[in-house]
Structures are given as structure tokens and as C-alpha cells.
Amino acid sequence: MLRRTALAATALLAAGALLLSGCTGSQPAPSRSEGTPDPDATVNVRLVLEPGNLDIRETGGSALDQILIDNVYQGLIARTPDQKIVPALASDYEVSGDKLTYTFTLREGVTFHDGQPLTPQDVVWSLTQERDTPTYRDSARLANVATIAAEGQKITLTLKAPDSTLLWSLTGRAGLILKEGDKVDRKTAANGTGPFRLADWREGDSIVFERFADYWGTPSSAAEVVFSYVSDNQAALSGALAGEFDVLTGFDANLKDQVEANGDFTLEIGDSTDKGTLAFNQTSGPLADVRVRKAIRQAIDKKSIVEALGAGKTMYGPIPSLDPGYEDLSEVAPFDPEAARKLLAEAGAENLSLTLTIPSAYGTTIPQILVSNLRDVGITLKVNPVEFPTWLNDVYGNKDYELSFVLHTEARDFENWANPDYYFTYNNPEVQKLYAEAVAATDDAAAADLLKQAARIVSEDDAADWLYNGQSVLAVASDVSGMPTVNVNERLNVAELAKSEG
């Protein structure tokens, strides 16, 4: 009997300690440190969320994008930490005036990690296969591409209709260039063109990158970067203080004093596109009433959330400040419990009781604030913490929820507000039309302006609430330089990461 109890306990514990998948994000803005970089250095970086497997084509989750894109796999073009688009495997590119023809000049002398040369045919094959394989995760992003052809080093894409998101998509998964006919098992290994070779993956523990000696560009500063997956912040802190880590990502800003105590580490904070999204299921029930949704938004004190987290900014609409189309929308739903109570009374929604479904990995800070804020206006909030797979099943898949909280990390993901089938359950034809126009726009400024209009409508409709715009929180050792700090949950380009000698 005792034995069986113990086993049941094992299973329960196993089920309990789940981590979020697809919900951490990042991008770079180099950090300090003087001294000569040590060319033989190994830099130890703590990450939070381990990918389930490494199949960048099929497996979702920003844990893959975070380390594999830029470092191991590359596209014709890439994005910088401040979200600019720059050439990568293409030395330059041109877009025709009608925005229907994109021409890229492929670099020569590029080799894959297994020693094979990169050919124009590899590019055509990679993009064609991505477009034509619906189970590939970002396949739909190339749906507008009619033809992909190579002539010499020139790669030409022609479009069925203008697509202002295409270049951005090509800096992501949809644009990655692989070797045609490669036999490598992408689930556990990788063959790319980036500055690092994937040297080792110890599942459940760490991933090791090694400098790729035949890299076409500037070789990486560090000989080796070791990513260790440590979910617990306290363990990460101890590891850093004991000298086992050089960089902590996904850290807790409230531990600033502890990690900086002995002077070896500095806490660094960078902007991100992480959006703490409180979704409302507005198909039926009290949340179908816009007054109730507005009241909830006005009842929640965003500043106290940001304070409790120790990092982050307030945000009042679906687009974060790093993305095109951002606008300060704080006047749409300012913190005002009195107004909230009035709205609830008008809606006849007194003594309202609602349930929040939240993946348990997000902890209790946010639910506690929500419970207390909503109680102040007469709403009883029940918190239902679930494992992430349960959230995916109930909330994302079946839309079986009232309120849901998840941190959406992806940059430029406004499309979800224009998709009535998404779990947000938001359906406004005007927003859908504006978004379609933004995609079809032939001018970036015009596209951004259309997005801005659409975002304002989404916020004015109180389609959801945005509790905070997250920030990347890192602790960086004093002998380390070149660590990106912007949006590192989504992209962590470590090519310039270096450790000084001595």
C-alpha cells in the first residue's frame, strides 16, 4: 500500500511541475564589459524553457526560434535586435515598385555545417518545400508567393498580391535555408549555415553550440556557448553566485539585490514583445457585454502589476511598442474602480463570479492581484491554475474558458485579432478588413498606420485586457560582453557573446 502511494505521488509530482511551451521570448541589445575576449572561452547561459525537440520546421514554441535561428539556421535576410531587416545569406535584395517581385543576391562561398556548399537550388528547394508543406508551422506565411526561381546567384520570388509581412516572415522560420535532400534528423540535430554548430543536446539538461570554423561571416567570439535549462530562479541564482553561469535569462527582477550582491553580476533589462494577455471569452455570458469587459479592464491596476513583477511596462492595446502600429492607448481604459462599478451596475452584472484559467507556471503573483482588484468592484474571481497542455486543450483548442491569462511572446502577431477562430473569440469585420489592407499595403508607413487603426478598435472593443508588456530580465557577469538584452525570449543571437580573459 505504501509503495503504491509513493508511486502515485511520483506521478502527481511529475504532472505538476510543467513548464510553459511556446511562451517565453527574446531579442538582442549588446551589453558591456571591457578586456580582451578569450577566443577559447565557454560561456554558460541559463535559459528557462527547453524545446521538446529541435524540428524548426514543424515544432511550435519560441524556445526553438530563440536559439536556433541566427545562431544555427539562417535565412536570406535577418532581423536585428531593434527589429530592423538586414541581409544575411543574401548580400542584398531588391523589391519591385509594385511589391510583387523580390530579388535576392545569394552570397557565394557559404558552407553548411556538414561541409556541403550552399547553392541557389538549396534556397529554391527550402522555400518551396516550406510553402507547399501545410504541416510546417509557418507554411501559410508564404501563401502569397507564386513562384520561387533561381538564375545564377539571383533568387526571385514573385507574389500573387502585395504582402507587407513577407520580408518579416522571411527573417523567421518561413525563410530558413536548409540543404536540399539533407538526411539529418532535424528533431535532434541540425545542419545550418550559421556561426554555430549544434554540438550536443543532452535532453532535459543542456544544448551546446560550437564555433563553426568555416562560417562565411565574422566568426563567433566565444568558442562554445552552453545553454543550460534551469526552470527554477532560485537554483539559477545559486548557480550564478557559485560561478556556474555567466548569464541568466528569464530572471526575476525582484532578485536584483541578491544577484548583484557580490558585484560579479549586473541585472539588465530590455524591451520585449511579450504581451501579458487576459483573454475574454466573449461569445456568450456576461463577457459578451462590452460594459462588463470594460469594467474588468478599468478595475485592474496595471501599475501595481508592473511593480510586483519588478520589470515590464503598462500596455493598453494589442500592439507592443517594439512593433509597427504601436500607439499609447492608455486613455481607452484607464484604472478607475469607480467607473468600473458604475459600468457593472449599468450592465446589471452585480455579484458576478468568473473563472480565470491560467497555466500554473506563471505563478501566483498575477492571479492574486486580479482577485483583489476585481473583488474591489464586486466581481468574485476564481483562479483555475492548469498545466500548459491542459490550457492548450481547454482554452486554445476548445475555447472552453471565461478568462484566460497567457504571455504571448511573438513579435508582430496582430493577425490573431483578425482571426475570428482564434481563442480570443474576437470577431470584428472592420478589424479584419483593416488588417487585410495592412498586409496588402505597398508602403510600410501605410501598413503601420492601418495596423494602428485596427489596434485602437480592438482596444476600444475591449476585446481583451493587456496586463503588462513584459521585459527581458537578464543577469550578466562582469567579464561577459555582447549579450543581447532586447526580446531575448524570442531571439537570442549569441554570435557576439564573449568572455574576457583572466
Place this chain on the structure above:
Amino acid sequence: MIRYALTRLALLVLGLFVASALIFTTLRILPGDIAQLIAGVNSTPEQLAGIRERLGLDRPIPVQYGDWIGGVLRGDLGSSQLTGTPVVSELLQKAEVTVPLGILAFVVALLVALPFGVLAAVRRHRPDGVAVSVGAQALAAVPVVWAGMMLVVVFAVTLGWLPAQGFPRAGWSDPAAAFRALVLPAVTIGVVEGAVLLRFVRSATLQAMGQDFVRTAAAKGLTRTQALLRHGLPSVGLSVITVLGVQVAGIMVGAVVIEQLFSLPGIGRMLVEDTGNRDLVKVQGELLVLTGLVLIIGFVVDLVHRVLDPRQREAE
């Protein structure tokens, strides 16, 4: 004796079968599946269906069970649905951490429990004996996580003697580093488990002291302590062996928590992550092996007990 062993063996096999069905069905009750995790939060229902089909998740549950158990009978525990790595090789790799961790923890537990347990019994009316009993009560109530964190703060962060977390990538090819990485985790589990075991030892010793054969030995001129050490301790040893199976399960549960806390790439942490990823084929293989291990240890303990304890043989 042979008939006894065969009966126990039959029960063991039956137990494993029942366990396999229980493990399989309970895992299927968990909401969410691996296809959803692979597809992520920007997927279409068509992509999801495609992945489900490729992984064979669209087949009826009994067919999936039949597939799995058929493989197990042929000695194939299956492979991870995420990475394609065979369950057996993953288990063997992670066992390099968890098995030594468990053995070390068990040694620590015995080092705590045996001397102090006997001491607490023999000197139960003296201040030191009482202090040991009270101390053990308190220690057994300490949460493992807290104990681990305190040890890390003292020995890793402040003194810098031992690593705070992680296991060397070189593994056991660098035995000193590997051993050092396991010391704090093993002590954490071992001390807490040892405190529990100590109370077993104490009561077993007390019982032994009241036995006729110990009193007879004392009457024949040995001191009470001598009598206890020479004639009483074997029966204390038997009690300890009896709870061995329970202890192994306890250490396994401890490993799940401690491997998280110390970021050790062991079986416990793997189970947590695989369950989180809904890599059910892998989880069910792992759980079946662990269940088998506990059942086999229980089986061996029963046999050893039988061999060592003359009273049980005579009762037959």
C-alpha cells in the same frame, strides 16, 4: 521455499500487467496531447490533425495499448514521440545520475538512521537519547526543498566547496566532478529519509530489547548493551530490510523534487518534463520500468527476509 518464490514471482508479473494498464489509462485521462504541444499557439486545426495522424494518435485507445504492450513483451519499450530516442537508452543515460544519487542518498540515510536510531532506543531515558528522538521528528518534518536550499546556500554559495546545481557534461568520465555534483542532493534526500528511517530503527531496537533471547543473554552475564549488539541487532537489521522497498520508492519521489531543485539531468526530472510535454509513450515506458523496479525490490526483500529470518521458515 521454491514454491514461495514462484508464487511471489507470479504475483510480480501479474502486478506489472495491472500496472501497465493503469499507467496507460491514467495517462490518457490527462487533458491535452503532444500534437497540440508540437503545433503550439499559432497552429491551424488542419496542422494539428496532420500531426495527430503522423503520430498515430487518431487510432482507438485499445489499439494503441495493444501496440505498446506488444512491443514491451518483445522487449521494446518504445521511443519518444518528440525526438524518436528509444525510451531504454534515455532511461540508461538518466540512470547514470539517478541511480548513484539514490544509492548515495540511501547510504546517507543508513548512516543517519542506524547509529542514532539504536542510540535513541538504548538511551531513551537520558537527555541525549531524547534529543535524538526529538531531532529526528523535527528533521522528518523538514520540507526537502527547504533543506536543499539551505545546504546550497551554506556549502555552495558561501563556502564554495560543492557545486550549487547541475551535473558535469563529461558525466562519470570525470568521477570526482560527478561525485561532487551529487553530494548535496544526496545529503538532502538522505538526511530527511534517514530521519524517517531512524524512527523505524528506534522502535525495532526497543522491541528487540524486550525480546526473551536478549534478556536471556543479559541474564547469562552480558551487559544489556552487549546483549543487544550481539543478539538484538540482527532482528533490527531485518526490520530495516523490510522497509527497504518503501525507502526506495521514497528516494525516487525525493529524486523527482531534488533533481528539479539541483537541475540534475536524472530520471525524476525527465519524468516531469516528459509529462509536461505529453510524450506519453515515453512516460509510460519510464513509469513501467520504475514500477517494475519497485516491485522487483519488494520481491527480493521478501525472499531475503525469508532466508534471513529463521522464524518465518519454521512457520511454513
